[in-house]
Amino acid sequence: MKMVTNIAFSNAKYYRSKSILTGAAVFLAAFLLFIVPTIGKDMVDAEYAMVNDTFPQYHACYMDVDSDKVNALSAHNDIGSWGLSCYAGSVLMTLPLSENAMENVKPDMIYMDENGAALSKAELSEGRLPTGENEIVVSKADLNLFGLEGEIGDTVTLSYQIYRGGGLDYRQEHNFVISGFLKQEERGMILVSKQFLEASVPAEEIRYQFLFQVAGVEHAMTDDVEDTISRIAEQFAIPEADVAVNTPYLESNYIDPSFLWIVIVIMLIVVFAAVLTIYSIYYVSLEQQVQEFGRLKAIGATNKQIRQIVLREGLLVAVCAVPIGLLFGTLMTKLLLFLLVNMMEGNLLTEVRIKEIIAGHRIPFYHWWIYGLTVVVTFITVYISLLKSMHMAEKIPAVSAMRFQGNARTPAGVRNGYADLTIWRLAKNNILSNRRKSLTTILSMSMTGIFIMIVASVLSCTNPEQMVNENFNGQYEIVLDTVEGDKEHPKWAWEEVRKNNPLNDEFLQEIRDMDGVENVEAFSRVDIGGGIFDPEEPHYISGIPESFADELEKGITKGRATYEDIKSGDKVVLDQTFFYWYPDLKVNVGDTFTFTVYDGDHEYERELEIIAIGDFRQGLSGGNCLIMAKEGADGLCTDNINRRVYVYADQDYDEKLENKLNEIIYERSKGLLDMRTRRSEYEFDKSSMHFINSVCFIFLGVLGAICIMNLINTMISSVNTRRKVFGMMQAVGMSDKQLRKMLFSEGLFYTLGTLLISIGAGSILGYGAFLWAKHNYILDIRTFSYPWIMALVVTVVMIFVQIFLVLMLGKSLKKESVIDRVRFYE
């Protein structure tokens, strides 16, 4: 078999262009197969490291658990380490508030046992957990926020509300001794002792949060851990609503199947593109080796040996290309990671932490198993690519050694032909006489082209401007942020706020009167239950202003409804997102359901008819499934039920106006109003999309480069197998210019064929992908935007590559005299 390897090695050297192109395709495939999981793993690791730094470490928490159940749960076989936590009440800020304090920020008073504190990541920077009734642990930052100072052993006075009878009780004030300090960043929590808890909250009202890790789940799938958590909850009759899975922590420490699937799908796409390319390169190039394999057969080579020659030739190329791909991937990993991380907006705390983790090399960037995986997958890819060529090579008969004359499919018999010949006709004749080879090249390149166009179609529909338009109206959004169930601040509850809603006519008029404001529109919200929804789930009807009547009517997809129709208060339009969230429920136009309307402190039954179904922006529906005219919605309630206000300004962004709005919000809201600007939303969406686009286009670019190897090989192979023919044509007068023109015409056929299929089928399938993405509410895609830029880039790149190739090939042909080509390429 040594001879077989020697022949394979000689072939790899002799058919240099084929080896280089195959090597380039293998190199790029290995690079992608390495870089995709590496970057993916590193980003996920960085995110998980951030989660591990920040989030608690329990797998799940069963809420509302009494002491008896705690004892039973702790004895369960599947429960590993466990701890307790119990909410005792909330601390009230002592006035005057520090500069940063909001009125409704209230640190929780929580009892935690030692394990509970450890699992909750309530780490102490100094001191110990509280044991005495009057002991607390607090963070220095919180202490500072209360306007207090102190060290361990110092006494501080705190005002607080105990949680009793399902809500916060009246204010109390006590002295507490500081027994320890939480780490600086732990804000919004004060730890109290068990004694304090038992003394403050009646025993029958004490309900623990049972924090635990599932036992024996190292290297388990996230789904499996979640299944165990649900199973235990079922065994102890803990309602689903009382099970809180610590998803970020689970995903950060256990294998997330969805992540695995994404990586597998991307790797399969790379493998598919590489197989098509390498297969096509070998298939097309086999023509050059027909006579050689015929000769080997003639002197006694067996089929197995021929197969092995083809396989080993490919594997030898891969042996050289894979390490280069891995080396390049290794060098690019850091660069790409930093590039990607720098693309993040960086405003969110989590993003800042991820940046810090990567910049500080706190996670390992390289993983030995990815190197191994890349090598294995790449070699399997090369093997699969070569199967067909191996089979074809072994089928070459020995007689080919004598008969074959350079063109694999020399046409025999009779052909009508042309009365006059032109360069274009000569090119066309060559393409048609090599139909199978031409089709193989075009189809294999088109597969990648189609994929690129599909991804580009989806990405082109994700315009940040559109994403903002989807969710936003005007330039500024002011929303109510109410707090439910706080006895100390009952006025912060929605049912109270609506009685004296800050989003009143006077407020709206004041905004309208501001310089630069063109209009102000308010959306109202009716709280409902029952009807088509689960009675326990809170749902809402959006009351939309009349200026949205046209948009409403245009969005209707089933039934008929005008804005006038839904003013009456007994008719609604259903947003079709309902069917996405509740796919099993059957609701039709004309159906009437009885809903419970929650009108402040009383409720009543109301029949509502669904008169139409439509597809609406979230900016219109407010994310609610039921839509009514504002007049109708307001009529269902006695109070002012405005929830969202949109300010339309004459400029897209005006800092002065933003400041003025902030001032009025601060004056009026008492912490109940929040404001977002279109500009900040746009910047955020733009940054996110920039990140996603960059990642996708880098990937598609490399994938495209793999596909281009195919075109290069076909052109080179097509020239190499016809050097003699070109020599003959030039001997009878074909000029270099005419030869280039002929090669260009042939290349144009491949280019146009590939572009036609890629862009044609890619556009159709891309539109399908858009409809799928729209249906599944992916990236806020609503309207189709054809990926002109990508189509243009693909076209320009292919034509450029082709022109470059023709020039290079023309140049390479010129290196040999006409007679050399006529004589030596037999």
Next chain:
Amino acid sequence: MDVIVDKKAIKEIFVFITEYAIQEGNYMSIIVRVEDLVKYYGSGENLVKAVDHTSLELERGKFTAIAGRSGSGKSTLLHLLGGLDRPDSGKVIIENQDIYSFKDDRLAKFRREKIGFIFQDYNLIPSLNIWENVVLPLGLDNRRVVKEEAEHILDKLGLSDKKKVMPNTLSGGQKQRTAIARALITNPAVILADEPTGNLDSQTGLEVMHLLKQCVSEFGQTLVMITHDEMISQMADVVIVIEDGKVVNRS
């Protein structure tokens, strides 16, 4: 081989060629002049002097045979005469034009207008049928095919019924006649033939030679042919013997 030689038709073709030649005003004059032509291959110990300071003149309308042993440089000389290769130095002047002063594209144009090639192994384009092979030089010259003229040539060469046939189904003689038709289609000033009978049996080879000889003797077509064959050399008007890249005899 079933070659039908229609003397009347051949005469018509060569009358046409001769008239063209007379119009050009160079009848029976020097058509090709070679001045101190040099073409070496390799270097050092491997240096091959394929054409070594060779000078010669070829007369219009004559049949010149270039003879010599294998490796003597006769093929290289023929290729240089036809502009298929470039010399290291020296000139080839055809119809008063120094062909190696031309750039490649101009040289290609000159080749398709003034020179017809006939190769030993025919060099037909396998993907084109016989008609397309014959009219290829016209197509490359952006000239429309005068159907009657092309059919006339094919008819005279006994290929009328083979127009749509692909080359790989033809016999050697038929292929070579196709190559001759291709060489004649543009009415070239010079026909260069590189051992055109080398791959043919003696009977077919003789027929092909008669055809070419007729071109020269009856219509003033200039024919330059490489041959090993003593009999064919004797058919030539002029025989040039090449040895080690130099003309050693002319008779």
